[in-house]
Amino acid sequence: xxxxxxxxxxxxxxxxxxxxxxxxxxxxxxxxxxxxxxxxxxxxxxxxxxxxxxxxxxxxxxxxxxxxxxxxxxxxxxxxxxxxxxxxxxxxxxxxxxxxxxxxxxxxxxxxxxxxxxxxxxxxxxxxxxxxxxxxxxxxxxxxxxxxxxxxxxxxxxxxxxxxxxxxxxxxxxxxxxxxxxxxxxxxxxxxxxxxxxxxxxxxxxxxxxxxxxxxxxxxxxxxxxxxxxxxxxxxxxxxxxxxxxxxxxxxxxxxxxxxxxxxxxxxxxxxxxxxxxxxxxxxxxxxxxxxxxxxxxxxxxxxxxxxxxxxxxxxxxxxxxxxxxxxxxxxxxxxxxxxxxxxx
Numbered sequence: 211x212x213x214x215x216x217x218x219x220x221x222x223x224x225x226x227x228x229x230x231x232x233x234x235x236x237x238x239x240x241x242x243x244x245x246x247x248x249x250x251x252x253x254x255x256x257x258x259x260x261x262x263x264x265x266x267x268x269x270x271x272x273x274x275x276x277x278x279x280x281x282x283x284x285x286x287x288x289x290x291x292x293x294x295x296x297x298x299x300x301x302x303x304x305x306x307x308x309x310x311x312x313x314x315x316x317x318x319x320x321x322x323x324x325x326x327x328x329x330x331x332x333x334x335x336x337x338x339x340x341x342x343x344x345x346x347x348x349x350x351x352x353x354x355x356x357x358x359x360x361x362x363x364x365x366x367x368x369x370x371x372x373x374x375x376x377x378x379x380x381x382x383x384x385x386x387x388x389x390x391x392x393x394x395x396x397x398x399x400x401x402x403x404x405x406x407x408x409x410x411x412x413x414x415x416x417x418x419x420x421x422x423x424x425x426x427x428x429x430x431x432x433x434x435x436x437x438x439x440x441x442x443x444x445x446x447x448x449x450x451x452x453x454x455x456x457x458x459x460x461x462x463x464x465x466x467x468x469x470x471x472x473x474x475x476x477x478x479x480x481x482x483x484x485x486x487x488x489x490x491x492x493x494x495x496x497x498x499x500x501x502x503x504x505x506x507x508x509x510x511x512x513x514x515x516x517x518x519x520x521x522x523x524x525x526x527x528x529x530x531x532x533x534x535x536x537x538x539x540x541x542x543x544x545x546x547x548x549x550x551x552x553x554x555x
Contacts, residue, residue, distance in 0.1 A: 211235065212237075212300070212301065213235050213237040214235070214236055214237075214300060214301075215230035215232060215233055215234060215235055215236070216231055216232055216233075216234045216236060216269065216285075216463075217233065218237060219297060219300060220232075220249070220362050222296070222300055223293055223296040223297055223300075223420070224293075224296075225271070225285060225287050225293055225359070226285075230332065231283055232267075234268065234269065234283070235248065235327050236248060236249065236250045236268065236269065236429070237249070238250075238301060239251065239294070239297060239298060240267070240288045241261075241300050241445070242258060242261040242262055242264075242265040242267065242270070243261050243264075243265070243367060245265055245266060245267035245268075246266045246267070247266060247268055249267050249268060249296060249473050250267060250268065250269045250270070250271070250294075250300070251265060251267040251269075251270050251271070251282075251294075252270060252271040252272075252290040252291060252293070252294035252370050253270050253271070253272045253273075253276070253290060254273070254290040254291040254294075254459045255290075257374075259278070260395050262278070262280060263278065263280055264542025265280070265281075265282055265494075266281075266282075267282045267354055268282060268283065269282055269283040269284075269285055269510065270282045270283070270285065271285050271287050271293050271294055271297075272284045272285065272286055272287070272290060273286065273287070273290060274286045274287065274288055274411075278434045292358065294426075307347065308329040308331060308347055308349070309329060309330070310327045310328060310329050311329060311330070312328075312330040313330060313331050313332045313333075313334070313350075313383055314326075314363075315332045315333050316330045316331065316332065316333065316334040316335070316336070317334070317335045317336070318330065318334075318336045319336060319338045319339070319340065320339055321338045321339050321340045322336045322337070322338065322339065322340045322341070322342070322354075323340070323342070323548075324336075324341075324342050324345045325341075325342060325344030325346065325362060326344045326345070327344055327345045327346065328342050328343075328344065328345065328346050328347070328348070329346075329347045329348065329359065330342075330348050331347075331349045331350040331351075331352070331368075332350040332351070333350055333473065334348050334349075334350065334351065334352045334353075334354070334509070335352070335353045335354065336354045336357040337353075337354060337355050337357075337358070337374070338356050338357070339356060339357045340354045340355070340356065340357060340358045340359070340360075341358070341359045342354070342358065342360045342364075342527075343361040343362030343363065343364065343380065344362045344363070345362055345363045346360055346361070346362060346363060346364040346365070346366070346368065346530070347364070347365045348366045348370075349365075349366060349368045349370075350368045350369075351368050351369040352366045352368070352370045352371070352372075353370075353371045353372070354371065354372050354374070355371075355372055355373040355374035355376070356374040356375070356461055357375045358372050358375065358376050358377070358378070359372065359375060359376075359377045359378065360372070360378045360382075361378055361379045361380035361381070361417065362380045362381070363380055363381040363527055364378060364379075364380065364381065364382045364452050365382075365383045365384070365386075365421075366384045366388075367383075367384060367386040367388075368386045368387075369386055369391075370384045370385075370386070370387070370388045370390075371388070371389045371390065371391075371392075372384075372390045372391060373389075373390065373391030373392065373429065374391065375391070375414075376390050376391040376412050376413040376414070377413070377414045377415065377431065378390070378415045378419045379411065379415055379416045379417035379418070379419065379439070381417055381418050382415055382418065382419045382420065382421075383418070383419075383420040383421070384420075384421050385420075385421060385422050385423040385424075385445070386423045386424070387423050387424040388421050388422075388423070388424070388425050388426075388427075388537040389425075389426045390413050390415065390421075390425075390427050390429070391412065391413045391427070391429040392426055392428050392429065393406075393409045393428065393429060394409040394411075394428040394429060394430065394431050394435075394450060394452070394469060395428065395450060395451070395469070395498050396409060396431055396451065396469075396473045400536050407427050407431065409428070409430065409451060410430075410431070410432060410433050411429050411430025411431055411432050411433045411434055411435065411438075411451070411452070412429055412430060412433075412434050412435070413428070413429050413430070413434065413435045413437070414434045414435070414436050415427075415437045416436075416437065416438050416440075416441075416457075417439050417440070418439055418440045419437050419438075419439070419440065419441050419442070419443070420443070421437075421443045421471040422443055422444040422445035422446070422447065422463065423445045423446070424445055424446050425443055425444070425445060425446060425447040425448075425449070426447075426448055426449070427443075427449045427453075427508075428449065428450050428451045428453075428469075429451060430451050430452045431451050431452060431469075433452065434452070435449065435450075435451055435452055435453050435454075436453075436454045436455070437449075437455045438455060438456050438457045438459075438475075439456040439457045439458070439487075440457055441455045441456070441457065441458065441459050441460070441461070442458075442460045442461070443455070443460075443461045444458075444460075444461060444462045444463040444465075444481075445463045445464050446463050446464050447461050447462075447463065447464070447466075447467075448465070448466045448467070449466060449467050450463075450466075450468050450469040450470075450471075450487070451469045451470070451471055452470040452472065453468075453469065453471050453472065453473075454471075454472040455467075455473050456471065456472070456473050456474040456475035456476070456477065456554075457470075457475045457476070458475060458476050459473050459474070459476060459477040459478070459479070460477075460478045460479065461473070462478075462479060462481040462483075463481050463482075464481055464482045465479050465481065465482065465483045465484075465485070466483075466484050466485070466511075467479075467485040467486075468485060468486050468487035468488075469487045469488070470487050470488045471485050471486070471487055471488060471489050471490070472490050472491065473485075473491045473492070473495075474490075474491060474492045474493035474495060474509065475494070475495070476493060476494045477491060477493060477494060477495040477496070477497075478495075478496045478497070479491075479497045480496070480498050480499040480500075480501070481499045482499055483497050483498075483499065483501050483502075483503065484501075484502045484503070485503045486502075486503065486504050489503055489504065489505060489506050489507070489508045490506045490507070490513065491503060491506070491509050492506075492507055492509035493508065493509045493510070494509060494510050495507050495508075495509065495510065495511050495512070495513065496511075496512040496513070497512075497513045497514075497519065498512070498513065498514035498519075498522070500516050501513055501514055501515055501516055501519035502515070502516050502517045502519055503519055504518050504519075508530045515528075519533055
């Protein structure tokens, strides 16, 4: 891990450092609690104020309105978390990217089209009429189906599967084990047996999408399952046939979204959320962890609750009422006792 002066960090990240501290050397980064001398941390959430005061870090990125006196050098920035993310890039050890070329064990169809500077790793399979854009990297064990289109500057980590006819935009990252274009889950009960319904659509993934490890995105029954520009999908997410995920939305781990549901732009679907089929979740919606969405959600709502989510305000009111239940029970018992005494008179 390199050692950098605060001046070097400031120049790379675009932050201001007082002149008298420019030569201070930083040799690492860490959390507020774990940071020690010579390390840099960040403070972005008020609930960690105590850790900030006690931190042994040499310097801490803090919000511009930070007023407290702390032992560490407080460096005001507009967004401490975002600035710290840039600092991480300076200290993160990086493995060299694979060299362009095709590994001898890869199987590439003669009809496939490969752009300039692509890197095709060991045991990769690229099927007939598939296209891989310039500068894309396909690591070991990836499978690219017939007539798949992959844009430029993509990175497919080991064992990614993209089935026939699906489309991947530019600068997408697919983490290990991602499966794109598996059959949608469709059956009809005929004569007492489940009969499979053919899924003849595709998956379309637009530019700058990242998909986490072992996530599955099913192909559409007809048309497309559509992941729009800039969406970020975590590990172990299941997205069913004909689902639409809007631009720059986030879907967190262990979420399941049933067929033909849609999520608007800039929405956040937290961990272990369940969304039933055919519902529409609006733009800039937040769905809290472990919630169940069974009906349409308008723009801008924050939803919470299981098995059926409701607005955050209503759920807080319910919880407040629930907390008062023991006292209510006591009051009811007292009233019953008084009523029983009156009836004996």
